Amino acid sequence: MLPSSTVENYLKALYQAESSLEDKALVPMGQLATAVGVAPGTATTMVKALAESGLVDYEPYVGVRLSSAGTKLAALVLRRHRLIEQFLVEVMGMSWAEVHEDAEQLEHVVSDRLVERMDAMLGHPSVDPHGDPIPTADGNIAAPDYHSLLTCPLHTAVRVTRVTDQDASFLRFLEKQHLKPGHSLEVEVRDSAADSVQLRTGAGLRITIGTQAASKVLIEVS
Template sequence: MALPSSTVENYLKAIYQAEMAQEDGTRLVPMGRLASALHVVPGTATTMVKTLAESGLVRYEPYAGVRLTAAGQKLAALVLRRHRLMELFLVEVVGMSWADVHDEAERLEHAASDRLIDRIDEMLGRPAVDPHGDPIPDQDGAMATPRYQTLLTCPIDTALVLARVTDQDTDFLRFLEQSHLTPGEVIRVESRDAAADHVLLRGAGDRSIVIGMRAAAKLLVAPPPPPG
């Protein structure tokens, strides 16, 4: 099979990420979700998924959804690898803002050769996560998948490390940056108020921050850092 087009890469990546995000155990991604993730109409997604199925990259169950085959999974993971290494490179080496690198990487991931990506990987010291805390798959497409809690489910009044931000929106990231809510920061949840739909945080330097529950669900935390 020839090299996949950017479009194919984007479909595989979207399916991969939708599978991950699925809360129910099933990895079947409904067409509607896929279509809206890719900003195409549902009919387009159906058509494309059928050709992906013919290439053996996905399994398609009409009216039910789509899931990646092993081959599709590997390809998707390698696209994600390119994307995330590129993001980290743009932040660490080029000095671009955390908030801007997603969109840039979204295009560069389809243009960069494996050679370039491996060189970047080497320069960065084979990093495990990108600037948003998303894990970076290795050359074989294998990826660690730690299970973090969100700020909605984590214990109250406990020191935790902000590990990952699961939204790439530029304005949201800019806000987080200004609030010093970036991966690695130590924070604690002081209270939650379902009626007010907010979560009250205390960040580094005793900053007090109030965020909505929608936003809080996008911030993932890990157990406190090892002592010393």
């Protein structure tokens, strides 16, 4: 029962769906299906097979949840993915905006040997270029609870630490505005009517972004 890349993709999608969900909640089929990019019926079939193998707990018509075995496996897939991203940026000199797709492919074929080599070369990094935490080899992950630009205090110096979206054009936008992880800024105004957030970047520039975008930029008070 060696997990195919298909299986790995389902587990990874579940892992990420669960983390943006209250504890104990089940991930509904439809959500999983769209996350993986398959028709709903396909997800049902696959999930039943995963449940057979003990990787998930499945309640028909309700949803799925990773078992502990499934969680561990998913964490290892995520570890590979994020180490690869970090490697592509740090060693290969690629842009943080373009490494996601490559990592998506590579994560299913790199050997343990290679992963650990990358990890060592990078000095055992704890986060990837987007600030996402990298699980350890035994499947543990630091799960920090960041504020976002939507929830952080106003008029306070904060530092971008993580960006929870992999869309290349969004990432390029952030880069251009000096909003990559590590950069400082202050939130000046939130206007819920206008659905916008106005901020001043470290470079002193005022920019306004939508709340959707703002919620994807996580920060730490600095």
